[in-house]
Amino acid sequence: MERTWRWFGKKDKITLEMLRQIGVEGIVTALHDVPLGDVWTREAIRDLREYIESYGMRWSVVESLPVTEEIKRAGLLRDKHIEAYKESLANLGAEGVHTICYNFMPVLDWARTDLSHPNPNGTTNLYFSHVQFAYFDICILKRKDAEKSWSADILKQVEELKGKMTAEDDRRLVENIIVKTQGFVSGNIREDEQKPVELFRHLLSQYDGISKEQLRANMKYFLEAIMPTCDKWDMNMCVHPDDPPMQILGLPRIVTCDEDIEWFLKAVDNKHNGLTFCAGSLSAGAHNDVVAMARKYSSRTHFVHMRSCHVFENGDFTEASHLGGRADLIELARIFEKENPKLPMRVDHGMTMLGDEERGYNAGYSFLGRMFALGQVQGILATVDRELGLEYQQPGFYGE
Numbered sequence: 001m002e003r004t005w006r007w008f009g010k011k012d013k014i015t016l017e018m019l020r021q022i023g024v025e026g027i028v029t030a031l032h033d034v035p036l037g038d039v040w041t042r043e044a045i046r047d048l049r050e051y052i053e054s055y056g057m058r059w060s061v062v063e064s065l066p067v068t069e070e071i072k073r074a075g076l077l078r079d080k081h082i083e084a085y086k087e088s089l090a091n092l093g094a095e096g097v098h099t100i101c102y103n104f105m106p107v108l109d110w111a112r113t114d115l116s117h118p119n120p121n122g123t124t125n126l127y128f129s130h131v132q133f134a135y136f137d138i139c140i141l142k143r144k145d146a147e148k149s150w151s152a153d154i155l156k157q158v159e160e161l162k163g164k165m166t167a168e169d170d171r172r173l174v175e176n177i178i179v180k181t182q183g184f185v186s187g188n189i190r191e192d193e194q195k196p197v198e199l200f201r202h203l204l205s206q207y208d209g210i211s212k213e214q215l216r217a218n219m220k221y222f223l224e225a226i227m228p229t230c231d232k233w234d235m236n237m238c239v240h241p242d243d244p245p246m247q248i249l250g251l252p253r254i255v256t257c258d259e260d261i262e263w264f265l266k267a268v269d270n271k272h273n274g275l276t277f278c279a280g281s282l283s284a285g286a287h288n289d290v291v292a293m294a295r296k297y298s299s300r301t302h303f304v305h306m307r308s309c310h311v312f313e314n315g316d317f318t319e320a321s322h323l324g325g326r327a328d329l330i331e332l333a334r335i336f337e338k339e340n341p342k343l344p345m346r347v348d349h350g351m352t353m354l355g356d357e358e359r360g361y362n363a364g365y366s367f368l369g370r371m372f373a374l375g376q377v378q379g380i381l382a383t384v385d386r387e388l389g390l391e392y393q394q395p396g397f398y399g400e
């Protein structure tokens with residue numbers, strides 16, 4: 001697989017010069033400054049592409065060309081936003097960028113309750129606690145009928161938690177769930193948002209009455225509308241699975257499991273309608289057999305996120321080592337290398353370690369932790385390639 005890295009543009013504290021030194025071949029990025037729903041112009045795309053190429057790398061994947069809430073919930077501006085989306089796709093295609101990661105999660109992109117949970121080795125990772133999330137839902141968001149979404153056992157633990165949470169704990173939970181994890185990935189909530197909870201309530205209310213079937217219909221409508229542009233420009237659309245892969249906050253979620261993936265691939269049966277195989281998101285759900293899914297969907301996978309989760313007995317989960325956890329990245333590497341040795345792959349959500357914590361990186365996107373993970377994954381790929389009789393290239397060294 002092609003070794004890529006998620007880079008947040010010229011303002012990223014991690015520079016392309018740093019990435020060149022650690023074996024990165026391709027860049028995964030987006031025009032982060034373009035407002036949601038606006039067209040990405042050829043000039044802006046070209047400028048960034050040429051900047052990346054000046055460091056000897058290529059712009060391999062767009063993550064994300066955002067699908068707006070208007071498109072997801074079929075609002076009044078849906079068709080206008082779809083037209084803009086098609087224009088952006090054509091501009092990207094004309095500039096030679098052909099792989100587009102997006103998601104169809106309403107309102108909340110990915111969710112974690114703790115962004116610096118200690119690992120036994122002294123590093124930290126992201127963590128999702130059901131009890132903390134239920135506390136946020138019931139006591140902070142105060143969502144109508146929220147209690148009905150949670151089991152008696154969780155409700156009991158939320159009662160106990162009520163007495164222990166301080167105002168500062170509440171503030172941090174809000175920051176973790178709706179500010180820090182969203183600010184840099186979705187234009188819905190900005191890092192400097194003064195009233196995140198109110199805004200979040202408003203965004204959620206726009207989905208009142210939208211069922212899973214309706215959201216599926218909206219996704220199909222969007223995909224059918226853009227497929228002619230994708231066919232013309234050879235654009236590989238690859239939806240990111242919902243993270244975590246389960247229903248939350250009463251929102252419909254439609255990319256959570258095998259049945260969901262099978263549904264959207266069949267609903268628009270075109271090779272340009274594909275999947276981002278995020279092994280991390282899928283492995284966070286105990287219902288997902290990640291290796292079986294990789295075998296089943298490798299031919300429709302256009303982009304891979306190498307990451308693995310550990311799920312605790314109570315369903316809470318955290319990031320595992322890239323050599324451990326539920327995802328079995330070694331077996332996934334075999335499957336995807338066999339399918340297409342050029343498939344773009346990036347490591348995802350590395351540990352925060354050895355000073356990363358002071359650098360103000362985006363949550364989950366440390367430098368040293370991700371570099372460590374990339375080193376592990378490069379080792380896996382070199383070994384798997386030898387097993388499969390493929391040639392392994394180590395860019396940047398003499399004696400390849």
Ligand code: DNO
Binds near residue numbers: 109110
């Ligand atoms: C989180 C990411 C997601 C992903 C989007 C794609 O770390 O994997 O935010 O980029 O869902 O649209």
